[in-house]
Amino acid sequence: MQLPESQIAVLETASADEATPVDALAAATDLPPETVTGAAFELEEEGLVAVAERVDETVSLTEEGEEYAERGLPEVRLYEAALEAGADADPAPMGQVIGNSGLEGAAVDIALSNYARKGYGSIEGGEITADPDAEPAADAEATALDELAGEGTLEEGDVLDQLERRGLVEVAESTVREVELTEQGVTELMAGVETAETVGQVTPELLTSGDWEDVEFAEYNVEADAETVEGGRVHVLREMSERVKDVLVGMGFEEMDGPHADADFWINDCLFMPQDHPARTHWDRFALEQPTHIDELPEDLVERVERAHREGVGDDGEGYHSPWDEDFARALALRGHTTSLSTRYLSGEQIGEIEPPARFFSVEKAYRNDTLDATHLLEFYQIEGWVMAEDLSVRDLMGTFEEFYAQFGITDIQFKPHYNPYTEPSFELFGTHPTTGELIEIGNSGIFREEMLEPLGVECDVMAWGLALERLAMLTTGAEDIRDLHGTLADLEFLRNAEVTY
Numbered sequence: 001m002q003l004p005e006s007q008i009a010v011l012e013t014a015s016a017d018e019a020t021p022v023d024a025l026a027a028a029t030d031l032p033p034e035t036v037t038g039a040a041f042e043l044e045e046e047g048l049v050a051v052a053e054r055v056d057e058t059v060s061l062t063e064e065g066e067e068y069a070e071r072g073l074p075e076v077r078l079y080e081a082a083l084e085a086g087a088d089a090d091p092a093p094m095g096q097v098i099g100n101s102g103l104e105g106a107a108v109d110i111a112l113s114n115y116a117r118k119g120y121g122s123i124e125g126g127e128i129t130a131d132p133d134a135e136p137a138a139d140a141e142a143t144a145l146d147e148l149a150g151e152g153t154l155e156e157g158d159v160l161d162q163l164e165r166r167g168l169v170e171v172a173e174s175t176v177r178e179v180e181l182t183e184q185g186v187t188e189l190m191a192g193v194e195t196a197e198t199v200g201q202v203t204p205e206l207l208t209s210g211d212w213e214d215v216e217f218a219e220y221n222v223e224a225d226a227e228t229v230e231g232g233r234v235h236v237l238r239e240m241s242e243r244v245k246d247v248l249v250g251m252g253f254e255e256m257d258g259p260h261a262d263a264d265f266w267i268n269d270c271l272f273m274p275q276d277h278p279a280r281t282h283w284d285r286f287a288l289e290q291p292t293h294i295d296e297l298p299e300d301l302v303e304r305v306e307r308a309h310r311e312g313v314g315d316d317g318e319g320y321h322s323p324w325d326e327d328f329a330r331a332l333a334l335r336g337h338t339t340s341l342s343t344r345y346l347s348g349e350q351i352g353e354i355e356p357p358a359r360f361f362s363v364e365k366a367y368r369n370d371t372l373d374a375t376h377l378l379e380f381y382q383i384e385g386w387v388m389a390e391d392l393s394v395r396d397l398m399g400t401f402e403e404f405y406a407q408f409g410i411t412d413i414q415f416k417p418h419y420n421p422y423t424e425p426s427f428e429l430f431g432t433h434p435t436t437g438e439l440i441e442i443g444n445s446g447i448f449r450e451e452m453l454e455p456l457g458v459e460c461d462v463m464a465w466g467l468a469l470e471r472l473a474m475l476t477t478g479a480e481d482i483r484d485l486h487g488t489l490a491d492l493e494f495l496r497n498a499e500v501t502y
């Protein structure tokens with residue numbers, strides 16, 4: 001009989017005695033797995049091979065699992081330290097035992113939460129006891145980790161479930177197809193098979209020469225296993241930012257734009273932030289080395305801002321009575337918040353005077369010399385916004401947030417009274433993380449004070465906010481660590497698959 005080349009290769013490589021997995025056939029024939037699968041299905045249709053399918057589970061250690069396999073489970077290390085402190089006879093002080101165990105940070109909590117559960121002893125009133133009969137050597141979780149760290153595997157069961165729950169192992173499922181020669185296949189092979197020329201792809205040559213009319217085309221098998229092709233996609237944060245802009249434009253806002261590196265005057269002084277405010281020191285701020293100062297500031301505005309800082313505003317104004325220095329205000333830094341755009345716009349500097357009612361926003365980067373952690377990056381996107389109108393109240397502010405966040409399916413925003421030098425009253429906003437259930441801070445807001453607005457020449461109310469785009473993305477995508485989204489530690493798998501919905 002005549003068969004296409006790839007089918008012959010599979011037929012000749014498959015065995016009648018045992019089923020061979022597609023991967024092994026692919027390696028032996030030097031064909032891609034999807035070609036082997038396709039050929040196998042074709043051969044099955046001819047009755048020449050049998051294709052069996054099974055789902056394989058592979059269990060592998062996570063990074064944390066590997067660490068414990070190497071250094072011991074935290075609860076076991078705690079138990080060993082407790083024994084050393086004689087806690088099998090008399091309760092020993094927790095602090096000392098933890099110190100001796102060498103456990104640090106999150107590992108301490110992990111040890112404590114598993115210690116009693118696994119019968120290693122008890123913890124009460126700052127003291128720890130160790131059950132003398134406990135047997136770490138028989139710890140099923142530890143044994144399973146050891147197995148996995150070696151070549152071993154782990155059967156389904158409670159231990160596997162528990163390790164998975166603790167995030168120490170990952171279970172991946174894959175479909176394995178195995179091919180075995182049938183009797184008919186053996187017979188045909190012995191009778192001899194010849195290569196039938198088939199064409200896998202139409203080419204321009206085939207079309208122009210007209211040969212396409214005579215050749216035999218190979219059939220496509222759309223169910224064949226194929227390698228996953230990772231295409232490019234818009235970054236989750238970029239997508240999120242576009243969604244936020246859409247929503248705000250839909251709510252009647254116009255977009256603001258302005259410099260990333262700006263004078264402290266626009267970043268801080270115009271916000272009635274005293275020049276000796278702790279956030280203005282170099283710890284929190286990325287100063288510019290070259291150039292160090294802005295060329296120009298509007299003179300009359302500088303004068304009014306300085307007066308507000310020194311004497312306050314209005315009859316009862318007090319001001320800070322602290323030094324105010326124009327040179328200090330002219331120093332350039334990467335903006336620590338995008339509220340610098342709001343001061344530029346409100347003052348008339350950016351696009352001329354703005355008449356109320358007006359609404360403006362930006363979704364732009366801000367830069368802070370913070371310590372990196374699960375909720376902090378050195379540069380992040382702020383969703384800045386303000387509404388200028390007569391007689392605004394906290395209800396307007398809260399209502400605006402409810403309307404905004406509801407468009408992302410977030411309907412349980414919480415508010416906490418807060419302090420900013422430039423708003424009164426002020427509120428922080430919190431949202432509940434969809435998987436951890438933790439409350440995370442998602443923004444800061446308030447109604448701009450007289451001391452800020454008067455020098456800027458604004459005569460009616462302005463309510464304003466700065467919301468964190470990355471935190472909103474954490475709430476909508478379920479990401480638990482902001483570093484998964486952005487930066488050198490970003491989780492590519494997550495970025496490929498995360499969906500931005502609104």
Ligand SMILES: N[C@@H](Cc1ccccc1)C(=O)O
Pocket residue numbers: 336337338339420423444445446464465466467
């Ligand atoms: N600038 C504030 C946010 C904010 C803007 C406007 C008014 C109130 C608060 C921050 O970065 O946290």
